[in-house]
Amino acid sequence: MATETIARAHDADARVVRTGVVRRLFRRVEVGAFIGAVVVWVFFALVAPANWLTITGVSRILDSASTLGIMAVAVALLMIGGEFDLSAGVLTGTCGLIAGMLATQLGLSIWPAMAVSLVFALAVGYFNGWMVVNTRLPSFIVTLATFFILRGANVGVTRLVTQRVLVSNIDQVAGFMDARNLFDLEFSLLGAQFRTSTIWWIVIAFIATWVLQRTRYGNWIFAVGGDAVAARNVGVPADRVKIALFMTTSVAAWLVGMMSIVRLRSAVASEGIGQEFVYIIAVVTGGCLLTGGYGSVIGACIGALIFGMARVGIVFAGWDTDWFYSFLGIMLLVAVLVNNYTRRRAEAVGIAAARARTEEEGQ
Amino acid sequence: MTAEPLLEVRHLTKLFGSVIALDDVSAKVYRGEVTCLLGDNGAGKSTLIKILSGVFPPTDGEYLFEGKPCHFRSPREARALGIATVYQDLSLLPLMPVWRNFFLGAEPEKGTALLRRFDVATAKRIVRDELAKMGITVHDLDQPVGTMSGGERQSLAIARAVYFGAKVLILDEPTAALGVKQAGMVLRYVAQAKARNLGVIFISHNPQHAYTVGDRFVILKRGRVLGSWTKQELSLAEMIYCMSGADELETLSAELDQIARGNGPQAATRAA
Numbered sequence: 001m002a003t004e005t006i007a008r009a010h011d012a013d014a015r016v017v018r019t020g021v022v023r024r025l026f027r028r029v030e031v032g033a034f035i036g037a038v039v040v041w042v043f044f045a046l047v048a049p050a051n052w053l054t055i056t057g058v059s060r061i062l063d064s065a066s067t068l069g070i071m072a073v074a075v076a077l078l079m080i081g082g083e084f085d086l087s088a089g090v091l092t093g094t095c096g097l098i099a100g101m102l103a104t105q106l107g108l109s110i111w112p113a114m115a116v117s118l119v120f121a122l123a124v125g126y127f128n129g130w131m132v133v134n135t136r137l138p139s140f141i142v143t144l145a146t147f148f149i150l151r152g153a154n155v156g157v158t159r160l161v162t163q164r165v166l167v168s169n170i171d172q173v174a175g176f177m178d179a180r181n182l183f184d185l186e187f188s189l190l191g192a193q194f195r196t197s198t199i200w201w202i203v204i205a206f207i208a209t210w211v212l213q214r215t216r217y218g219n220w221i222f223a224v225g226g227d228a229v230a231a232r233n234v235g236v237p238a239d240r241v242k243i244a245l246f247m248t249t250s251v252a253a254w255l256v257g258m259m260s261i262v263r264l265r266s267a268v269a270s271e272g273i274g275q276e277f278v279y280i281i282a283v284v285t286g287g288c289l290l291t292g293g294y295g296s297v298i299g300a301c302i303g304a305l306i307f308g309m310a311r312v313g314i315v316f317a318g319w320d321t322d323w324f325y326s327f328l329g330i331m332l333l334v335a336v337l338v339n340n341y342t343r344r345r346a347e348a349v350g351i352a353a354a355r356a357r358t359e360e361e362g363q
Numbered sequence: 364m365t366a367e368p369l370l371e372v373r374h375l376t377k378l379f380g381s382v383i384a385l386d387d388v389s390a391k392v393y394r395g396e397v398t399c400l401l402g403d404n405g406a407g408k409s410t411l412i413k414i415l416s417g418v419f420p421p422t423d424g425e426y427l428f429e430g431k432p433c434h435f436r437s438p439r440e441a442r443a444l445g446i447a448t449v450y451q452d453l454s455l456l457p458l459m460p461v462w463r464n465f466f467l468g469a470e471p472e473k474g475t476a477l478l479r480r481f482d483v484a485t486a487k488r489i490v491r492d493e494l495a496k497m498g499i500t501v502h503d504l505d506q507p508v509g510t511m512s513g514g515e516r517q518s519l520a521i522a523r524a525v526y527f528g529a530k531v532l533i534l535d536e537p538t539a540a541l542g543v544k545q546a547g548m549v550l551r552y553v554a555q556a557k558a559r560n561l562g563v564i565f566i567s568h569n570p571q572h573a574y575t576v577g578d579r580f581v582i583l584k585r586g587r588v589l590g591s592w593t594k595q596e597l598s599l600a601e602m603i604y605c606m607s608g609a610d611e612l613e614t615l616s617a618e619l620d621q622i623a624r625g626n627g628p629q630a631a632t633r634a635a
Contacts, residue, residue, distance in 0.1 A: 293456060
């Protein structure tokens with residue numbers, strides 16, 4: 001079919017328009033993830049139609065995908081900007097523990113405790129970004145170090161303060177219900193229970209897409225991920241952009257941490273460990289290149305949605321949830337292969353069309 | 364042309380430690396002319412353009428732009444004055460669409476405060492117009508630059524520099540690594556830039572390309588100016604002769620003779 005399209009490009013203008021549509025469709029970053037999402041949805045619709053095809057099914061999927069989706073949005077921006085953050089998962093736990101401990105141990109109300117936690121998150125993001133930009137070390141190494149530092153501190157500090165590895169009774173703190181209403185309120189819609197975290201996710205994804213596609217900062221994010229030196233040559237403040245992206249990821253981790261503690265009413269020292277890879281899987285499934293400079297927020301959200309569908313679908317189908325992570329691994333592999341295929345296809349068509357034009361001009 | 368030169372360097376010297384990269388180099392660049400900077404590898408071409416584009420200052424000598432002395436501390440200062448350099452890597456991002464690349468770092472915006480945004484419609488319109496003025500037709504502005512040919516990319520980079528107010532356009536080996544047809548395309552845009560009254564500095568070690576578009580030729584050799592000529596004063600054959608240098612050609616043919624006689628390259632090197 002590819003050769004057919006190339007042949008058409010030679011023919012007439014009307015054919016060129018058709019080629020344009022095919023190219024445009026295949027050039028969408030999200031096309032691989034979208035096909036994957038449809039496949040997974042149809043699959044579970046056939047396997048477990050009774051639960052799957054209800055509003056409750058939809059609400060369960062969205063709830064399962066929402067916090068991951070929020071992180072995937074931030075991690076997608078960071079990855080398009082050419083960097084990783086392996087400390088993002090464990091930081092959700094750290095933020096929850098800090099807010100929880102300050103509130104329960106010092107008797108603060110929940111809001112100042114959350115504010116201090118936010119400042120800490122920003123500092124971690126700044127540190128990650130500053131280290132990457134100034135030492136020129138790969139962000140993989142820098143944030144791996146941050147990951148282990150935080151992971152140790154989460155357990156160490158929590159045990160020191162509470163003599164246990166969790167902070168409980170957060171719901172006794174002043175202002176708890178307000179925070180819960182803001183971050184994780186349950187509400188009814190069409191007869192099913194939804195949560196505010198889903199709304200947060202949608203709003204954040206919308207803003208991030210707008211920033212990425214329609215502001216100069218978005219252009220800069222693509223540029224620093226594509227080639228930081230070239231970006232600097234034309235006047236993009238590459239270092240500032242990268243640091244800002246790390247800080248954005250940290251703020252997302254803080255938000256997810258807050259959602260977790262108001263939902264569970266406690267903070268566990270092991271919270272978030274291992275999640276950093278799930279974020280990356282969602283983002284890569286959504287079509288972002290590991291090497292940066294290419295990707296989409298919507299794609300990352302679809303990646304998170306696939307993850308949510310799989311987690312809920314396996315339960316609905318009555319399967320052994322032990323196999324969930326194997327499913328994730330397969331999903332990652334298939335997604336990357338599909339993305340590679342569609343991208344190569346889009347490029348091949350694009351290059352063929354360009355070549356056809358050059359030949360026409362030459363004649 | 365008797366007009367005041369747009370850009371002039373007088374007695375430039377550049378030392379890197381004890382290495383003399385440039386020694387007493389003087390040259391002039393005029394509006395609406397293509398000045399070719401020629402020379403073999405290591406002749407000092409790169410050093411000279413880096414001084415001109417503000418990457419580093421000369422050790423000694425004068426640098427005048429529009430008659431005023433310049434002391435640039437960064438390429439940004441040179442660019443602000445209208446001295447644009449298109450390097451070989453072009454500073455283009457292959458995965459980015461044409462219109463995004465064009466405006467990278469200088470995006471037009473509209474709206475206020477939180478709704479301040481990239482004016483996409485204006486950006487696309489300007490890119491289409493500017494490329495058309497240079498005689499480049501891009502059918503799809505959303506096409507990633509990586510799918511364009513080398514010549515198209517080079518032309519895009521030139522169009523970008525011209526649009527952003529370049530008065531002097533420094534092109535670092537724009538036709539190197541291009542095929543015949545592609546190189547021809549780039550040479551056409553160089554002529555376009557000249558027609559728009561820019562002073563063009565064209566760095567090359569391809570005498571054919573340089574002679575086709577050049578008005579003035581400066582040949583560098585081992586950090587010194589071997590000579591500068593206008594097109595009337597110099598034929599292509601003479602230029603090639605000057606660039607390679609008579610003595611070197613003779614050495615080379617002697618070496619080749621020895622190789623042909625079966626003594627091998629080592630023997631030839633020892634003999635030299």
